[in-house]
Amino acid sequence: ILMWVYSLVITLMWCIQSDLNSFLWTIKRNPPSYFYGTIHVPYTRVWDFIPENSKKAFQESNMVYLELDLTDPYTISALTSCQLLPQGGTLQDVLPRDIYGRLKRHLEYVKLMMPFWMTPDQRGKGLYADYLFNAIAGNWERKRPVWVMLMVNSLTEADIKTRGVPVLDLYLAQEAERMRKRTGAVEKVEEQCHPLNGLNFSQVIFALNQTLVQQESVRAGSLQGSYTTEDLIKHYNCGDLNSIIFNHDTSQVPNFNNVTLRPSEQITAQEIDSYFRQELIYKRNDRMGNRVKTLMEEHPDNSFFFAFGAGQ
Numbered sequence: 001i002l003m004w005v006y007s008l009v010i011t012l013m014w015c016i017q018s019d020l021n022s023f024l025w026t027i028k029r030n031p032p033s034y035f036y037g038t039i040h041v042p043y044t045r046v047w048d049f050i051p052e053n054s055k056k057a058f059q060e061s062n063m064v065y066l067e068l069d070l071t072d073p074y075t076i077s078a079l080t081s082c083q084l085l086p087q088g089g090t091l092q093d094v095l096p097r098d099i100y101g102r103l104k105r106h107l108e109y110v111k112l113m114m115p116f117w118m119t120p121d122q123r124g125k126g127l128y129a130d131y132l133f134n135a136i137a138g139n140w141e142r143k144r145p146v147w148v149m150l151m152v153n154s155l156t157e158a159d160i161k162t163r164g165v166p167v168l169d170l171y172l173a174q175e176a177e178r179m180r181k182r183t184g185a186v187e188k189v190e191e192q193c194h195p196l197n198g199l200n201f202s203q204v205i206f207a208l209n210q211t212l213v214q215q216e217s218v219r220a221g222s223l224q225g226s227y228t229t230e231d232l233i234k235h236y237n238c239g240d241l242n243s244i245i246f247n248h249d250t251s252q253v254p255n256f257n258n259v260t261l262r263p264s265e266q267i268t269a270q271e272i273d274s275y276f277r278q279e280l281i282y283k284r285n286d287r288m289g290n291r292v293k294t295l296m297e298e299h300p301d302n303s304f305f306f307a308f309g310a311g312q
Contacts, residue, residue: 033061034058037309042167043167063183064304065185065305066169067187067288082189099208132163136154149207152208152212169307206269
């Protein structure tokens with residue numbers, strides 16, 4: 001408890017330096033509806049900082065819509081299926097030998113370190129390192145390289161320490177169901193999945209290689225990440241709408257800014273960033289906006305609470 005109070009005081013002291021904003025937007029109609037910006041971190045890290053007006057809007061809305069229906073088993077199954085290589089292929093079949101070897105060694109390192117990364121609280125809840133590793137990285141040899149790249153990017157000590165508690169989006173979905181609100185999603189799994197699978201092979205190999213370079217440098221002590229989950233949480237809890245950090249939560253790919261790239265590699269990195277911004281932000285915003293508009297037109301007497309990633 002003392003550590004929690006200390007963390008709360010430190011965060012509040014830091015926030016005094018910022019221009020505080022809210023991640024809640026009101027859609028003025030009768031009854032009102034709301035947009036709320038989330039981040040994909042354990043809800044316990046942010047819930048106490050969420051303003052009361054946001055919690056009240058959630059409680060008073062009778063329809064809660066998220067990007068995906070995270071409580072539907074089909075959603076999880078479809079997300080898992082879309083990550084797999086086609087026709088029973090394996091990573092060893094498609095990756096260059098040197099990258100496959102480095103990937104395997106890095107995952108062996110992560111598995112070795114995971115017991116030391118986990119917190120007493122996680123162990124107290126019965127969460128064991130082997131189980132957690134298999135939950136995150138199990139069947140990794142069957143996954144498409146782009147999904148393995150994202151997996152490697154999330155297999156860090158800071159992120160492992162946050163596992164085992166529902167992320168904010170899932171918690172809101174669970175609370176909505178508990179309160180017997182109508183829930184739904186404005187996206188299909190395929191719409192989130194296909195853009196990631198749409199990167200060409202050379203771009204995927206570049207991204208995976210650079211991700212491994214970054215993680216290998218962190219292991220060697222020669223590189224600190226450009227931002228961490230802790231930074232993201234701190235900015236979110238302070239209502240920092242202007243922070244560039246939210247772009248990284250949404251862009252799905254590691255930030256290559258700390259990596260010295262050749263001119264041709266810089267072009268590739270920019271192409272990947274541009275592709276993801278177009279597919280995962282701009283096109284998604286347009287599509288999701290149209291569906292939000294349709295939902296409100298079809299249900300004029302209902303109050304909606306739309307909870308989407310703040311980086312959107």
